[in-house]
Structures are given as C-alpha cells and as structure tokens.
Amino acid sequence: MRHRKIILSSIGISLAFLIILLFFVLRGNFFRYTDINSMILEPKSNSLLISGTWKLTSITSLSDGSEEKSSDDKCYINEKFVYFEKTSTSNPNFKFRQLNFKNYLLYNGIITDKISIDSDEVIVVSIKDERNFYKEFIILNKNKIATIHHKKYYVFEKISDDVDNDVIDKLKLNESSNNTKKDISFLIGVKSVGTKDVDYETFLIRKNGNDKPTANKINGLFVNNQNKFFLVNSTKDSIYITNDYINNTTKNILDIKNATINFLSKNYISIESYNSETNKKNYSIYKIGNLSEESKMSIKDIAGDRGEKAYFNNIRKLGYSSENVNSYDMKNFGVKRNNFNWFFKGILSNYSNDNFVSSEIDLDLIPNVDIFTNKSSKISKLKVKEKVQNVLDYFVSPDESMIVILTADDISMYEIKNNEIGTLPIFNTTLKNRREVVTFQWTNSISSELTYTEFMKIKQVN
Known part of the structure; x- marks a missing residue:
C-alpha cells in the first residue's frame, strides 16, 4: 500500500507539472500568434506608406547639383485623392516596387553624385489614373519622400498622417474653376500614302490655357510612355526604336525589308x-x-x-x-x-x-x-461628317472638350461645347500629301508640358 501511494503521488505530481508546462506553452503560443496577426493586419493598405500631407523641403537641380530655396508647396496623398504640382486625381491606382536606389536613379538618367543616397534599397510608388495623371515617389523613410520632376529632385517631409477634407474640397474647386486654363496636347503620328517610299511624321498640337493652339512637326513616330519617351522610324531595310531620340544613336533594330508601320502604341x-x-x-x-x-x-x-x-x-x-x-x-x-x-x-x-x-x-x-483602347464618345461619326464631309479620321479628347479631324488635306482642331462641335476650327495645319494614322495620344497638365519640352528638343535637332 505504501508503495502504491508513493507511485500515485508521483504520477499526480508529474501530471500537475505537465499541466503547468502546457499552460505556459499554450500561453506563449497564444500571445505569439496574436502578435503575428496584429503585424499582418496593421498595414491594411500599401498606400498607407505614402498617405499624408507632405511639405516641400528641398529642390536639387540634377544638371549642376545646386539647391533651390524651398517653398511652402505641399503634396497631398491618400487612397482616394492625390495632389502634386497643381495637378490632382480622384481615382489613383498605387503600385509598389522595391528597387535598388542607385539603379533606379541611373535608369531615370540621373547622375547619382548630385544627391545623397542613404540606403541601397527603396520602395518606389507609382501613382496613376485612367486618364493622364502619372507620378512616381521614392519612399526614403516613413517621414520623407522624394520625386523627380522637370529635371529636379524634390524632397518632401511629412507634416501629417492625414489629408484635411476641407483642403481636398478647396483643391478640387480651384481645379474645376481653372478648367478653362488647362494645358492639353494631342500627338498624332501619320504615314504617307501613295508615295514610293513611306515616311512618318508626328504632329504635336498643344492648347495651353486660353492661348491659341500651336502645332509642331517632327520626322518619325514619337510616343509618350508614362512620361518616358521613345521614337520609332524606318530605313529601307529595317524598323528601329530608340529612347535616345536626341542623339539617335542607341537603337533597337528589327531587320525587315519593305516594312510599313501600321499601328503603334x-x-x-x-x-x-x-x-x-x-x-x-x-x-x-x-x-x-x-x-x-x-x-x-x-x-x-x-x-x-x-x-x-x-x-x-x-x-x-x-x-x-x-x-x-x-x-x-x-x-x-x-x-x-x-x-x-x-x-x-x-x-x-x-x-x-x-x-x-x-x-x-x-x-x-x-x-x-x-x-489599344477604344473608348466610346458622345460625338458620333454622323455628327462629324455633317461638320466635315471629307473626314478621314477623328479623335475626341478624354474630357470631350476637343476634337481633332483629319482630312486628305489638313488636320483641324475644334472645341466641343454641350456635345456640339464648334462652328469654326480653332486650329488648322495643311498636309503636303494624304496621310493615314499610325498612332495618337492625348495628354494634359504635367504630361502635356513635358511632352512639349521633349518634342521641341527633337524638332531643334531635325
């Protein structure tokens, strides 16, 4: 009996010890899993990495490394609204990429010794909408972001995690009242028809604010790819694409004889x-x-x-x-x-x-x-033909405020008001011979200004 009591007592003590040990193990796992779950749930959206009100603190020229005096300009970003440099969007889409900082700068044509590089890896946020807004921000740390704009390096510091709704309403109201002063451009690339050798030209028609539209022309087909540009042209034996459209030296060549470009995006x-x-x-x-x-x-x-x-x-x-x-x-x-x-x-x-x-x-x-994207417009083919009987093609701006009409003899731009085409064109340029469309793009705001700047560089070289 005595031995039996000792055995039972030992078993009881062992069970008690196991229960206590199991309790601490489960308790540790419980808190550990709770901590993991909270870590997963905390960043509900990647856009939280960049959301907030940001103040411009420095501007560095990428040409000579000089610094400009900062202003009181601010940048506003949240999941439903983005405002930068007098341009905004209410339908932003965010894309996040982790990149090597130095390689990213070199890819964008920036000499890295002009700015300080504090980390090897950074997160780059691309923000765009369905129309023409596009901007990339570099997350330097949780309270500092940067962006490249007009050959300059802008740095912003966070002053708030939120964006005041009153500020958003005011910015939208100001942008709405300035619609008549907006900058809008139309790129149209065409090829010759009925000639022995096919050649290509791109026209840039730009209407900046209340100024009269202007037109410029270059050889080749010029394309804006999210504010990065390339030029396409042909020789007798090949088609080539180049990002180096100023010096026109670095080319990606496709060897095809007697080739004609019918479509380009x-x-x-x-x-x-x-x-x-x-x-x-x-x-x-x-x-x-x-x-x-x-x-x-x-x-x-x-x-x-x-x-x-x-x-x-x-x-x-x-x-x-x-x-x-x-x-x-x-x-x-x-x-x-x-x-x-x-x-x-x-x-x-x-x-x-x-x-x-x-x-x-x-x-x-x-x-x-x-x-390609075919978007429907309230301006019908019949309505355009009533305005210009010999129309070959036409293109309506995304906001349906402008229409460009192509005939065998010219390219014209008309204003659209209340879904009606204006009586007279606000712009007209004559064509030397019949042309067919290969590519076209509408751009506005920052994209329009940048497109014009790069386009004129090529024209000066031509």
Missing part, C-alpha cells in the same frame, strides 16, 4: 511587309522593348485561347479550310486603322489544287492585353 507595334521574291504580304505584331523576329506575337499571345477559336471560326465562315493552318499563319496578323477604328487583319495562306493563295481577312478578336 506605348506597348505594341504592328508591321506590314512585302516579300518580292515570294510575292507574299505579311503582318506581324511585336511588343515594344522586345523587338526581334523571334519575339513575333501570336494570336494566342494577344487574345488567348478564345482568340484562337475565333480565328478558326473566321476562316471557316469565309469558306477556307483550317487543315493547312500552321503556327506561321497564327502569327501572320496585325492591326490597321479603318473607318475611325483599329481592326485586326490576318493573312491566310491557303493551298488549293497545288496552288498557293494568300488572302487578307478580317479577324474578330478581343485582346486580353492593353494593345
């Missing part, structure tokens, strides 16, 4: 070529920045599996056999401008009775990628 280029030896016409689409014959895009790349199905449905409806379709045919397609819109065109190689037949067909494709 900030992301894609569509080319038509002719092989005199085989008597064949070819279409092709490439992504900007990856210009090589091996990177030619297929229908699946642009429109996915549904695009491939739509392609085969197209050729069957036209009475062609799909048995001889190969991977080459699935890449032999492109984009062309017709009847005021962009359309996909394909070249079908069909074999019948041992005879080769090459046919151009219309393709009913819905792209999965941002190759």
Whole structure:
C-alpha cells in the first residue's frame, strides 16, 4: 500500500507539472500568434506608406547639383485623392516596387553624385489614373519622400498622417474653376500614302490655357510612355526604336525589308511587309522593348485561347479550310486603322489544287492585353461628317472638350461645347500629301508640358 501511494503521488505530481508546462506553452503560443496577426493586419493598405500631407523641403537641380530655396508647396496623398504640382486625381491606382536606389536613379538618367543616397534599397510608388495623371515617389523613410520632376529632385517631409477634407474640397474647386486654363496636347503620328517610299511624321498640337493652339512637326513616330519617351522610324531595310531620340544613336533594330508601320502604341507595334521574291504580304505584331523576329506575337499571345477559336471560326465562315493552318499563319496578323477604328487583319495562306493563295481577312478578336483602347464618345461619326464631309479620321479628347479631324488635306482642331462641335476650327495645319494614322495620344497638365519640352528638343535637332 505504501508503495502504491508513493507511485500515485508521483504520477499526480508529474501530471500537475505537465499541466503547468502546457499552460505556459499554450500561453506563449497564444500571445505569439496574436502578435503575428496584429503585424499582418496593421498595414491594411500599401498606400498607407505614402498617405499624408507632405511639405516641400528641398529642390536639387540634377544638371549642376545646386539647391533651390524651398517653398511652402505641399503634396497631398491618400487612397482616394492625390495632389502634386497643381495637378490632382480622384481615382489613383498605387503600385509598389522595391528597387535598388542607385539603379533606379541611373535608369531615370540621373547622375547619382548630385544627391545623397542613404540606403541601397527603396520602395518606389507609382501613382496613376485612367486618364493622364502619372507620378512616381521614392519612399526614403516613413517621414520623407522624394520625386523627380522637370529635371529636379524634390524632397518632401511629412507634416501629417492625414489629408484635411476641407483642403481636398478647396483643391478640387480651384481645379474645376481653372478648367478653362488647362494645358492639353494631342500627338498624332501619320504615314504617307501613295508615295514610293513611306515616311512618318508626328504632329504635336498643344492648347495651353486660353492661348491659341500651336502645332509642331517632327520626322518619325514619337510616343509618350508614362512620361518616358521613345521614337520609332524606318530605313529601307529595317524598323528601329530608340529612347535616345536626341542623339539617335542607341537603337533597337528589327531587320525587315519593305516594312510599313501600321499601328503603334506605348506597348505594341504592328508591321506590314512585302516579300518580292515570294510575292507574299505579311503582318506581324511585336511588343515594344522586345523587338526581334523571334519575339513575333501570336494570336494566342494577344487574345488567348478564345482568340484562337475565333480565328478558326473566321476562316471557316469565309469558306477556307483550317487543315493547312500552321503556327506561321497564327502569327501572320496585325492591326490597321479603318473607318475611325483599329481592326485586326490576318493573312491566310491557303493551298488549293497545288496552288498557293494568300488572302487578307478580317479577324474578330478581343485582346486580353492593353494593345489599344477604344473608348466610346458622345460625338458620333454622323455628327462629324455633317461638320466635315471629307473626314478621314477623328479623335475626341478624354474630357470631350476637343476634337481633332483629319482630312486628305489638313488636320483641324475644334472645341466641343454641350456635345456640339464648334462652328469654326480653332486650329488648322495643311498636309503636303494624304496621310493615314499610325498612332495618337492625348495628354494634359504635367504630361502635356513635358511632352512639349521633349518634342521641341527633337524638332531643334531635325
């Protein structure tokens, strides 16, 4: 009995010890998991990294490193409103990237010894909306951000984690009252039609405030890609793209003879070529920045599996056999401008009775990628034709306050009020010969001013 009591007592003590130990283990895990969850939930949105009211503290010239006297200018950022340099957006989209600070500055053409670099890695926040607002901010620390603007390096310090609603209302009211003074530009890139050798020109029509619109022209096709620019042009044997559009030395070249550019956007280029030896016409689409014959895009790349199905449905409806379709045919397609819109065109190689037949067909494709955006406008084709009977193409600004009309003889700009086109054009420029549209873009505010500045650099070189 005595031994039995000792054994039971030992078991009881052991169980008590285990219970106490288990309690502390569970207690430690409980608080540990609670701390982890709180850490996960605390940053509800990445935009909180940059939200707040910021005061401009310094401006450094990136050309000579000199510092300018700071002003009382402020920058306001929250999830629903962003204001910077007299420009704002109420529909901001935020994108966050962790980058090497020095490489980021070098990529933006900045000599790094002009500014101080306190950390190797920084978070860069890209803010844009559906129209033309685009800005990148560098998060230096939780209370300091920077941005590059007009060849200068701006540094802001946080003075509040919030943005006063009264301030937002006042800024919106001021911007609304200044709508008549806004800066808006239209880039239109065109190619010659009916000439022996195809050439390309870009016109920049700019209306700054109440001033009369101005127009300038350069050789080649000039594109604004989120305020980073590139120029596209051709030689007899190739198409080339260059970011070095001033010296025009560094080029990304695509070797295709007898090539014509039919379509160009900030992301894609569509080319038509002719092989005199085989008597064949070819279409092709490439992504900007990856210009090589091996990177030619297929229908699946642009429109996915549904695009491939739509392609085969197209050729069957036209009475062609799909048995001889190969991977080459699935890449032999492109984009062309017709009847005021962009359309996909394909070249079908069909074999019948041992005879080769090459046919151009219309393709009913819905792209999965941002190759182009067709936005509806309240200004109908009929209304434009009533104004200008010989219209070849027309383009309405995103805010539907301006319309640019192309004819065989000229390019004109009209104001739009109450959905009606003005009686007389506010601008007109004559064309030497008939032109077809390859690319077009509307820009306003900061983008308009910057586009004009870079455009004039090329014109001076030309």
